[in-house]
Amino acid sequence: DVVMTQSPLSLPVTLGQPASISCKSSQSLVHSDGNTYLNWFQQRPGQSPRRLIYKVSNRDSGVPDRFSGSGSGTDFTLKISRVEAEDVGVYYCMQATHWPPIMFGQGTRLEIK
Amino acid sequence: QVQLVESGGGLVKPGGSLRLSCAASGFTFSDYYMSWIRQAPGKGLEWVSYISSSGSTIYYADSVKGRFTISRDNAKNSLYLQMNSLRDEDTAVYYCARGRWRGVPFDSWGQGTLVTVSS
Numbered sequence: 001d002v003v004m005t006q007s008p009l010s011l012p013v014t015l016g017q018p019a020s021i022s023c024k025s026s027q028s029l030v031h032s033d034g035n036t037y038l039n040w041f042q043q044r045p046g047q048s049p050r051r052l053i054y055k056v057s058n059r060d061s062g063v064p065d066r067f068s069g070s071g072s073g074t075d076f077t078l079k080i081s082r083v084e085a086e087d088v089g090v091y092y093c094m095q096a097t098h099w100p101p102i103m104f105g106q107g108t109r110l111e112i113k
Numbered sequence: 114q115v116q117l118v119e120s121g122g123g124l125v126k127p128g129g130s131l132r133l134s135c136a137a138s139g140f141t142f143s144d145y146y147m148s149w150i151r152q153a154p155g156k157g158l159e160w161v162s163y164i165s166s167s168g169s170t171i172y173y174a175d176s177v178k179g180r181f182t183i184s185r186d187n188a189k190n191s192l193y194l195q196m197n198s199l200r201d202e203d204t205a206v207y208y209c210a211r212g213r214w215r216g217v218p219f220d221s222w223g224q225g226t227l228v229t230v231s232s
Binding site: 033092 | 208222
């Protein structure tokens with residue numbers, strides 16, 4: 001199984017400052033079809049998860065452009081250019097290249113400093 | 114608008130059974146594959162099971178294989194999870210989520226239903 005490792009697990013950020021979350025996979029997430037199926041999810045307190053980014057860098061509809069995804073192979077990053085109060089929650093990366101099983105990272109808890 | 118509404122959760126004793134349902138609306142259910150994902154209290158997300166749009170392909174996480182059965186009824190726009198031989202570690206909020214294209218799943222999630230396994 002592919003193991004997804006996120007860091008940091010806790011991320012205190014000052015409002016208006018940038019934030020960055022790393023996600024590393026135990027093997028390359030490049031599929032034989034040429035796509036890289038690495039997705040990012042946000043879970044606000046008390047809410048269901050919501051997909052933010054699909055295939056490394058594509059923002060879902062309605063996701064603010066302060067969120068961006070990047071990376072390749074085994075190393076990926078989710079960046080928030082300027083953190084807002086509504087960004088508080090837990091962020092998960094998830095790979096869907098080598099499955100089953102579909103694997104999530106452990107989650108990174110973003111809080112306001 | 115897209116809606117996924119889970120139901121059927123509750124308190125059950127170890128070794129017991131429960132059947133979860135997920136009612137879909139606002140989209141063509143038969144065009145989408147579906148999954149169950151769970152989240153133990155205070156923990157992260159764990160994928161549980163997948164079923165293709167037609168129901169012909171099914172996968173399970175090793176942790177539930179042989180105990181859980183996923184199914185769907187496209188005529189009723191519904192997804193199910195039959196859970197047998199429940200264990201304490203199955204205690205979690207169970208979400209249903211959909212996907213359409215390969216590798217880009219879970220663009221919509223339900224609100225979740227809580228399953229508590231305890232004596």
